[in-house]
Amino acid sequence: MSSLTPLSQLHSLFNKPHIAPHFTSSFFLTRFHVSATVTRGALVSGMSMKGAVVVSAMTVEKPKKRYAGESKGFVEEMRFVAMKLHTRDQAKEGEKEVKEPEERTVAKWDPNFDGYLKFLVDSKLVYDTLEKIVQEPVYPSYAEFRNTGLERSTTLEKDLQWFKEQGHAIPEPSSPGLAYAQYLTELSQKDPQAFICHFYNIYFAHSAGGRMIGKKVAEKILNKKELEFYKWDGDLSQLLQNVRDKLNKVAEEWSKEEKNHCLEETEKSFKLSGEILRLILS
Ligand code: HEM
Numbered sequence: 399m400s401s402l403t404p405l406s407q408l409h410s411l412f413n414k415p416h417i418a419p420h421f422t423s424s425f426f427l428t429r430f431h432v433s434a435t436v437t438r439g440a441l442v443s444g445m446s447m448k449g450a451v452v453v454s455a456m457t458v459e460k461p462k463k464r465y466a467g468e469s470k471g472f473v474e475e476m477r478f479v480a481m482k483l484h485t486r487d488q489a490k491e492g493e494k495e496v497k498e499p500e501e502r503t504v505a506k507w508d509p510n511f512d513g514y515l516k517f518l519v520d521s522k523l524v525y526d527t528l529e530k531i532v533q534e535p536v537y538p539s540y541a542e543f544r545n546t547g548l549e550r551s552t553t554l555e556k557d558l559q560w561f562k563e564q565g566h567a568i569p570e571p572s573s574p575g576l577a578y579a580q581y582l583t584e585l586s587q588k589d590p591q592a593f594i595c596h597f598y599n600i601y602f603a604h605s606a607g608g609r610m611i612g613k614k615v616a617e618k619i620l621n622k623k624e625l626e627f628y629k630w631d632g633d634l635s636q637l638l639q640n641v642r643d644k645l646n647k648v649a650e651e652w653s654k655e656e657k658n659h660c661l662e663e664t665e666k667s668f669k670l671s672g673e674i675l676r677l678i679l680s
Contacts, residue, residue: 471646472657476598479664488607500675504607509615512569513680515561518627519568520575520674522554527579528597537590539651542644547637548601553626560625574673581670591656595663596670598645603671605638615678 484492487503496502529551532543558568571579586593612628630637649657 471642472649472652472660473598473642473645475657475661476595476645476664477602479661480599480602480668483664483668484607498672498676499679500672504610504614507611507614507618507679509619509678510680511619513677514615514619515566516569516572516680517674517677518554518557518561518625520571520578520677521627522551522558523571523575523579524582524600524674525550525554527582528600531582531586531593532597536587539590539594539648540586542648543597543641546601546641546644547630547632548605548641550601550604550627553629556626572677574670574677578670578674589659591652591660592663592666594645594648595660596667599664599667600671601641602638605634611675611678 481489481491482493485494485496485501486492487496488501494501500507529549532540535541535544562568582593582596585596609628612625616622616624649660652660
Protein backbone atom coordinates (compact mmCIF):
# COMPACT_ATOMS: atom_id res chain seq x y z
CA MET A 399 0.00 0.00 0.00
CA SER A 400 1.87 3.03 -1.21
CA SER A 401 0.44 5.55 1.23
CA LEU A 402 1.26 3.35 4.21
CA THR A 403 4.99 3.13 3.79
CA PRO A 404 6.84 2.10 6.90
CA LEU A 405 8.38 5.47 7.66
CA SER A 406 5.34 7.60 7.02
CA GLN A 407 3.35 5.23 9.15
CA LEU A 408 5.89 5.31 11.88
CA HIS A 409 5.89 9.09 11.96
CA SER A 410 2.15 9.38 12.00
CA LEU A 411 1.89 6.78 14.71
CA PHE A 412 4.40 8.47 16.90
CA ASN A 413 2.64 11.74 16.52
CA LYS A 414 -0.35 9.95 18.01
CA PRO A 415 0.90 7.95 20.95
CA HIS A 416 -2.66 7.21 22.10
CA ILE A 417 -3.22 4.91 19.15
CA ALA A 418 -0.03 2.95 19.47
CA PRO A 419 -1.34 0.37 21.94
CA HIS A 420 -3.89 -0.76 19.37
CA PHE A 421 -1.44 -2.46 17.07
CA THR A 422 -0.97 -6.09 17.15
CA SER A 423 1.71 -8.18 15.58
CA SER A 424 2.09 -8.60 11.84
CA PHE A 425 1.76 -5.40 9.86
CA PHE A 426 2.83 -2.82 12.38
CA LEU A 427 5.27 -4.88 14.27
CA THR A 428 7.11 -5.97 11.19
CA ARG A 429 7.32 -2.45 9.91
CA PHE A 430 8.33 -1.05 13.26
CA HIS A 431 11.16 -3.51 13.49
CA VAL A 432 12.52 -2.37 10.17
CA SER A 433 12.04 1.33 10.70
CA ALA A 434 12.65 1.67 14.39
CA THR A 435 16.35 1.03 14.00
CA VAL A 436 16.57 4.19 11.90
CA THR A 437 14.49 6.53 13.99
CA ARG A 438 14.01 4.98 17.37
CA GLY A 439 15.66 7.83 19.36
CA ALA A 440 13.34 10.45 17.96
CA LEU A 441 10.38 8.22 18.28
CA VAL A 442 10.80 7.24 21.87
CA SER A 443 11.17 10.87 22.87
CA GLY A 444 7.75 11.60 21.38
CA MET A 445 5.96 8.73 23.07
CA SER A 446 3.68 8.64 26.07
CA MET A 447 4.36 6.09 28.78
CA LYS A 448 1.85 3.73 27.24
CA GLY A 449 3.47 4.12 23.82
CA ALA A 450 6.92 3.57 25.26
CA VAL A 451 5.77 0.18 26.50
CA VAL A 452 4.75 -0.65 22.96
CA VAL A 453 8.12 0.41 21.58
CA SER A 454 10.00 -1.67 24.09
CA ALA A 455 7.79 -4.58 23.13
CA MET A 456 8.82 -4.11 19.56
CA THR A 457 12.56 -3.84 19.89
CA VAL A 458 14.57 -6.69 18.48
CA GLU A 459 15.92 -7.44 21.96
CA LYS A 460 12.50 -8.41 23.40
CA PRO A 461 10.53 -9.79 20.50
CA LYS A 462 8.32 -12.10 22.55
CA LYS A 463 6.82 -9.54 24.92
CA ARG A 464 3.05 -9.19 24.65
CA TYR A 465 1.55 -5.75 24.33
CA ALA A 466 -1.81 -4.01 24.58
CA GLY A 467 -4.27 -4.72 21.82
CA GLU A 468 -2.77 -7.99 20.68
CA SER A 469 -5.45 -10.01 22.38
CA LYS A 470 -8.08 -8.23 20.31
CA GLY A 471 -6.96 -10.12 17.23
CA PHE A 472 -6.42 -9.35 13.60
CA VAL A 473 -9.72 -7.51 13.04
CA GLU A 474 -8.34 -4.73 15.22
CA GLU A 475 -5.49 -4.33 12.76
CA MET A 476 -7.83 -4.33 9.77
CA ARG A 477 -9.99 -1.71 11.45
CA PHE A 478 -6.98 0.41 12.30
CA VAL A 479 -5.82 0.52 8.68
CA ALA A 480 -9.36 1.17 7.42
CA MET A 481 -10.01 4.03 9.82
CA LYS A 482 -6.85 5.85 8.69
CA LEU A 483 -8.08 5.67 5.11
CA HIS A 484 -11.20 7.67 5.91
CA THR A 485 -11.13 11.42 5.59
CA ARG A 486 -11.63 13.52 8.69
CA ASP A 487 -15.00 14.50 7.22
CA GLN A 488 -16.04 10.84 7.12
CA ALA A 489 -14.88 9.66 10.54
CA LYS A 490 -13.09 11.06 13.59
CA GLU A 491 -10.17 8.66 13.17
CA GLY A 492 -9.78 9.50 9.48
CA GLU A 493 -6.53 10.97 8.19
CA LYS A 494 -6.91 11.12 4.42
CA GLU A 495 -7.27 14.38 2.59
CA VAL A 496 -10.60 14.93 0.80
CA LYS A 497 -10.14 14.39 -2.94
CA GLU A 498 -13.42 12.93 -4.14
CA PRO A 499 -16.98 14.20 -3.58
CA GLU A 500 -18.02 11.16 -1.50
CA GLU A 501 -15.16 11.91 0.90
CA ARG A 502 -16.86 15.08 2.12
CA THR A 503 -19.14 15.07 5.13
CA VAL A 504 -22.35 13.15 4.41
CA ALA A 505 -24.44 15.92 6.02
CA LYS A 506 -23.46 18.20 3.14
CA TRP A 507 -24.10 15.69 0.35
CA ASP A 508 -26.52 16.56 -2.39
CA PRO A 509 -27.73 13.07 -3.34
CA ASN A 510 -29.25 12.38 -6.71
CA PHE A 511 -32.24 10.01 -6.96
CA ASP A 512 -31.15 8.22 -10.16
CA GLY A 513 -27.60 8.06 -8.82
CA TYR A 514 -28.84 6.47 -5.61
CA LEU A 515 -30.73 3.82 -7.58
CA LYS A 516 -27.54 3.08 -9.50
CA PHE A 517 -25.67 2.83 -6.21
CA LEU A 518 -28.21 0.29 -4.90
CA VAL A 519 -28.05 -1.75 -8.12
CA ASP A 520 -24.24 -1.80 -8.13
CA SER A 521 -24.13 -2.57 -4.41
CA LYS A 522 -26.48 -5.50 -5.01
CA LEU A 523 -24.14 -6.89 -7.65
CA VAL A 524 -21.23 -6.67 -5.21
CA TYR A 525 -23.18 -8.39 -2.41
CA ASP A 526 -24.53 -11.04 -4.81
CA THR A 527 -20.94 -11.74 -5.80
CA LEU A 528 -19.62 -11.91 -2.24
CA GLU A 529 -22.48 -14.09 -1.08
CA LYS A 530 -22.05 -16.48 -4.00
CA ILE A 531 -18.33 -16.74 -3.35
CA VAL A 532 -18.82 -17.81 0.26
CA GLN A 533 -21.66 -20.17 -0.63
CA GLU A 534 -19.41 -21.99 -3.13
CA PRO A 535 -16.08 -21.64 -1.33
CA VAL A 536 -12.95 -22.12 -3.42
CA TYR A 537 -10.95 -21.95 -0.17
CA PRO A 538 -12.40 -23.81 2.85
CA SER A 539 -12.02 -20.76 5.11
CA TYR A 540 -14.65 -18.87 3.08
CA ALA A 541 -17.28 -21.31 4.34
CA GLU A 542 -16.97 -19.67 7.79
CA PHE A 543 -18.64 -16.62 6.33
CA ARG A 544 -21.82 -18.25 5.07
CA ASN A 545 -25.08 -17.16 6.64
CA THR A 546 -23.59 -14.62 9.01
CA GLY A 547 -26.77 -12.56 9.12
CA LEU A 548 -24.89 -9.63 7.53
CA GLU A 549 -25.92 -10.65 3.98
CA ARG A 550 -27.40 -7.78 1.96
CA SER A 551 -28.40 -9.38 -1.32
CA THR A 552 -31.99 -10.27 -0.36
CA THR A 553 -32.61 -6.94 1.37
CA LEU A 554 -31.44 -5.06 -1.73
CA GLU A 555 -33.65 -7.27 -3.89
CA LYS A 556 -36.64 -6.18 -1.79
CA ASP A 557 -35.67 -2.52 -2.02
CA LEU A 558 -35.29 -2.61 -5.79
CA GLN A 559 -38.67 -4.32 -6.02
CA TRP A 560 -40.15 -1.50 -3.94
CA PHE A 561 -38.68 1.16 -6.26
CA LYS A 562 -40.12 -0.74 -9.22
CA GLU A 563 -43.55 -0.76 -7.61
CA GLN A 564 -43.23 2.99 -7.20
CA GLY A 565 -42.89 3.21 -10.98
CA HIS A 566 -39.13 3.62 -11.27
CA ALA A 567 -37.11 1.82 -13.92
CA ILE A 568 -34.30 -0.20 -12.36
CA PRO A 569 -31.05 0.42 -14.24
CA GLU A 570 -28.57 -2.26 -15.28
CA PRO A 571 -25.40 -2.45 -13.17
CA SER A 572 -22.89 0.20 -14.17
CA SER A 573 -19.12 0.11 -14.49
CA PRO A 574 -18.11 0.65 -10.82
CA GLY A 575 -20.25 -2.31 -9.69
CA LEU A 576 -19.26 -4.51 -12.62
CA ALA A 577 -15.58 -3.73 -12.03
CA TYR A 578 -15.75 -4.51 -8.30
CA ALA A 579 -17.71 -7.74 -8.85
CA GLN A 580 -15.23 -8.97 -11.43
CA TYR A 581 -12.29 -8.04 -9.23
CA LEU A 582 -13.79 -9.92 -6.25
CA THR A 583 -14.48 -13.02 -8.31
CA GLU A 584 -10.92 -13.16 -9.62
CA LEU A 585 -9.37 -12.36 -6.26
CA SER A 586 -11.40 -14.99 -4.45
CA GLN A 587 -9.92 -17.70 -6.68
CA LYS A 588 -6.28 -16.83 -6.19
CA ASP A 589 -5.76 -14.61 -3.15
CA PRO A 590 -7.78 -15.50 -0.03
CA GLN A 591 -6.09 -12.94 2.25
CA ALA A 592 -6.87 -10.06 -0.11
CA PHE A 593 -10.39 -11.38 -0.64
CA ILE A 594 -11.05 -11.50 3.10
CA CYS A 595 -9.89 -7.88 3.36
CA HIS A 596 -12.64 -6.85 0.94
CA PHE A 597 -15.17 -9.06 2.70
CA TYR A 598 -14.43 -7.33 6.01
CA ASN A 599 -14.40 -3.81 4.61
CA ILE A 600 -17.58 -4.12 2.57
CA TYR A 601 -19.76 -5.54 5.35
CA PHE A 602 -18.32 -3.46 8.17
CA ALA A 603 -18.31 -0.22 6.18
CA HIS A 604 -21.98 -0.70 5.44
CA SER A 605 -22.78 -1.24 9.11
CA ALA A 606 -21.02 2.04 10.03
CA GLY A 607 -20.73 4.79 7.41
CA GLY A 608 -23.22 3.01 5.15
CA ARG A 609 -25.98 3.41 7.70
CA MET A 610 -25.20 7.12 8.15
CA ILE A 611 -25.42 7.53 4.39
CA GLY A 612 -28.72 5.63 4.23
CA LYS A 613 -30.26 7.85 6.88
CA LYS A 614 -29.14 11.11 5.28
CA VAL A 615 -30.16 10.09 1.78
CA ALA A 616 -33.58 8.93 3.01
CA GLU A 617 -34.12 12.30 4.71
CA LYS A 618 -33.14 14.22 1.60
CA ILE A 619 -34.67 12.29 -1.29
CA LEU A 620 -36.82 9.38 -0.03
CA ASN A 621 -39.19 11.12 2.32
CA LYS A 622 -37.44 9.27 5.19
CA LYS A 623 -38.35 5.84 3.77
CA GLU A 624 -36.16 3.31 5.59
CA LEU A 625 -34.84 0.76 3.13
CA GLU A 626 -34.36 -2.93 3.93
CA PHE A 627 -30.67 -2.51 3.03
CA TYR A 628 -30.25 -0.78 6.38
CA LYS A 629 -32.12 -3.34 8.50
CA TRP A 630 -30.76 -6.57 9.93
CA ASP A 631 -32.57 -9.49 11.52
CA GLY A 632 -31.34 -9.71 15.09
CA ASP A 633 -28.84 -7.64 17.00
CA LEU A 634 -26.42 -6.07 14.51
CA SER A 635 -23.63 -5.58 17.03
CA GLN A 636 -23.80 -9.27 17.94
CA LEU A 637 -23.78 -10.30 14.26
CA LEU A 638 -20.73 -8.10 13.69
CA GLN A 639 -19.01 -9.55 16.72
CA ASN A 640 -19.63 -13.11 15.50
CA VAL A 641 -18.01 -12.22 12.19
CA ARG A 642 -15.08 -10.50 13.93
CA ASP A 643 -14.52 -13.72 15.90
CA LYS A 644 -14.54 -15.77 12.71
CA LEU A 645 -12.18 -13.38 10.94
CA ASN A 646 -9.80 -13.51 13.87
CA LYS A 647 -9.95 -17.30 13.86
CA VAL A 648 -9.25 -17.57 10.13
CA ALA A 649 -6.38 -15.07 10.36
CA GLU A 650 -4.74 -17.06 13.16
CA GLU A 651 -3.69 -19.52 10.47
CA TRP A 652 -1.94 -16.81 8.45
CA SER A 653 1.73 -15.92 8.46
CA LYS A 654 2.85 -12.34 9.15
CA GLU A 655 3.36 -11.84 5.43
CA GLU A 656 -0.16 -13.03 4.66
CA LYS A 657 -1.58 -10.70 7.30
CA ASN A 658 0.35 -7.78 5.88
CA HIS A 659 -0.84 -8.66 2.42
CA CYS A 660 -4.44 -8.61 3.64
CA LEU A 661 -3.96 -5.21 5.30
CA GLU A 662 -2.33 -3.78 2.20
CA GLU A 663 -5.43 -4.58 0.20
CA THR A 664 -7.53 -2.14 2.28
CA GLU A 665 -6.70 0.79 0.04
CA LYS A 666 -8.05 -1.01 -3.01
CA SER A 667 -11.25 -1.75 -1.13
CA PHE A 668 -11.69 1.95 -0.36
CA LYS A 669 -11.02 2.87 -3.97
CA LEU A 670 -13.53 0.42 -5.46
CA SER A 671 -16.22 1.07 -2.84
CA GLY A 672 -15.64 4.82 -3.19
CA GLU A 673 -16.39 4.60 -6.90
CA ILE A 674 -19.73 2.92 -6.14
CA LEU A 675 -20.56 5.46 -3.41
CA ARG A 676 -19.78 8.30 -5.83
CA LEU A 677 -22.75 7.20 -7.95
CA ILE A 678 -25.04 8.68 -5.29
CA LEU A 679 -23.65 12.10 -6.10
CA SER A 680 -23.55 11.67 -9.87
C1 HEM B 1 -18.86 8.38 2.88
C2 HEM B 1 -18.19 7.32 3.16
C3 HEM B 1 -17.91 6.82 4.55
C4 HEM B 1 -18.25 7.32 5.76
C5 HEM B 1 -19.06 8.55 6.08
C6 HEM B 1 -17.70 6.44 6.76
C7 HEM B 1 -17.82 6.60 8.11
C8 HEM B 1 -17.44 5.71 9.06
C9 HEM B 1 -17.67 5.83 10.48
C10 HEM B 1 -18.33 7.02 11.16
C11 HEM B 1 -17.19 4.73 11.08
C12 HEM B 1 -17.30 4.36 12.56
C13 HEM B 1 -16.11 4.74 13.34
C14 HEM B 1 -16.25 4.29 14.77
O1 HEM B 1 -16.33 3.08 15.04
O2 HEM B 1 -16.24 5.17 15.60
C15 HEM B 1 -16.67 3.90 10.04
C16 HEM B 1 -16.13 2.68 10.27
C17 HEM B 1 -15.62 1.88 9.28
N1 HEM B 1 -15.57 2.16 7.94
FE1 HEM B 1 -16.25 3.81 7.03
N2 HEM B 1 -17.06 5.41 6.14
C18 HEM B 1 -17.16 5.62 4.80
C19 HEM B 1 -16.65 4.85 3.81
C20 HEM B 1 -15.98 3.67 4.01
C21 HEM B 1 -15.42 2.86 2.99
C22 HEM B 1 -15.44 3.19 1.49
C23 HEM B 1 -14.88 1.77 3.59
C24 HEM B 1 -14.18 0.61 2.98
C25 HEM B 1 -14.61 0.00 1.92
C26 HEM B 1 -15.08 1.91 5.02
C27 HEM B 1 -14.71 1.01 5.98
C28 HEM B 1 -14.98 1.12 7.32
C29 HEM B 1 -14.65 0.10 8.30
C30 HEM B 1 -14.01 -1.23 8.05
C31 HEM B 1 -15.05 0.59 9.54
C32 HEM B 1 -14.92 -0.10 10.91
C33 HEM B 1 -16.26 -0.65 11.34
C34 HEM B 1 -16.24 -1.30 12.69
O3 HEM B 1 -15.25 -1.30 13.40
O4 HEM B 1 -17.27 -1.86 13.06
N3 HEM B 1 -15.76 3.07 5.23
N4 HEM B 1 -16.83 4.51 8.81
